[in-house]
Amino acid sequence: MSAPSLFASLLLALAWVAPALAQEFPRQEETGAMQFHGFLGQRLTYTDHNNFFGKTAAHASLEYTEVGLNASWQLTPSWLASAQVIARHAGKSESASPELDYGFVQWIPLDNADLRVSAKLGRFKIPYGLFNEGRDTPATRDGIIPAQSLYFDGLRAFNQSSSGALLAMEHNVGEGLLTLETGLSKVNTRDENAKWILPPYALQGRFDSQNARLARLLYEEGPLRVAFSTADGEIDYTPATGEQWGIVTPLSADIRFRYNVLSTQYNSDRWSLTWEYNRSQVETTATASIPLLGIRTQSQTKNGFHWYAEGVWHLTSRWDGTLRYDRACNDDKVPSDWTQNARDWSIGLRYRPTPEWLFAGELHRVDGVAWVPAADNIVNGSFTPENLSRHWNLLMFQVSYQF
């Protein structure tokens, strides 16, 4: 079965099953605390230049559909098992094949008035910034697309979820709540765009993650949320048999990454202000056999900075308006190289007529292509950012349903 037809079947199946599930499990107390939830989202995308998840350049595209279904089972007050399967069709970047978004057991050994300790084992969403965990559900995502500088969808798998263990401690400090999460896990490396990490080559080999160390400290008090997130890890690349990069024969490669993110959010009755700043380091080391020169190892380090500032106006309990400036710089040695940078001004409007339905529209005016997804912009088998358009506009509409 081809991916689109499998996806269409999934959509139909979910649309058919959702009301039945909701009917079947209306109340926690009647069901032994088993719950099912899910969502469907469809996007209409138009860009004047550059493809963004679909053939969108001078073309209105419906090639972005997402569907998710989750189940959670409160085995006892201290044990919870939950899992979510999502399928996304996002142009050539994601094929709509269902994948396990998260699946873990959570144990809460301690829960008293001031301290709560929990441990997760399995695949979980990576605690990163204020929006990473919610980025795959239209209702919890910040906008139709979250700020691409920090929540880069062009290599989504790498910072979406990871498999391992995560320990969380929540401590009440006065009127506030301090949460520390620390974990050791392997990041998900199944991403179509990973092929294009070293442009213009279509990498044919395999990516494997080493254990990454993750941590986030979050403080919440009334209107205020402040967080610091950090991680460091390594992803190894094993070339396919006979793989060639031009005249070079790759033997091995690894990518070491580190990031530190500072996040702040202030909420009031009518508006929310959010600012997040990320300082990242990506070190790529490749060993290859080069004709006449023999085996050579080469390293490249890119220090990047990424930040955005956003204001959301809560016009009514159903309408939100958003204004955001998003700045990405993947390599601070070349701050004026538009292939490594992006400046994005965007405005958006969201309407929530019922708790289940969400309609949204968003317009982006972008200078630079740092976060244009590679897989959607392949020409003659190679990805060449220089061939993209530096100045481009992105218009999106999205309708989503959740239960």
Next chain:
Amino acid sequence: MKPPGHRMWHACLLLLAMQAITPLAGAAEIIVSPDVPVQSLSRSEARALFSMRKTRWPNGRPTRVFVLAEDSPAHQSLCKEALDLYPYQLREAVMRGVYTGVTQAPTHVESEEEMKWLVARTPGAIGYVTVMSKNDHVRTLSIR
């Protein structure tokens, strides 16, 4: 014809009366089923309960959380007065928990009458209402 000053005096009286009555009429009270083993909650505990993070009472029994529609006066009052959160903050926190698998969703009820009926009959239940009567078999909890 009455002088304009007279009408203003009446309007002032009416305003004063409304100010005196409104907070009483609109304020949500947190209610629990008779078996719940606590007499009061800290604001942090109340937030943990309504954002679904707290799943058991001090005696180890499971919590059951009931909520009204977000735009209902009781829900607005619960968020702003008891929890010191804006309703959209609570909604976002609950949704984040549900779609990342960390917490379950609360049970939605249609009316305050249904809320009282279910809280009274569900062990470990917690909810909120703005209007109580003598015949309700629920207890109220204060925020300390």
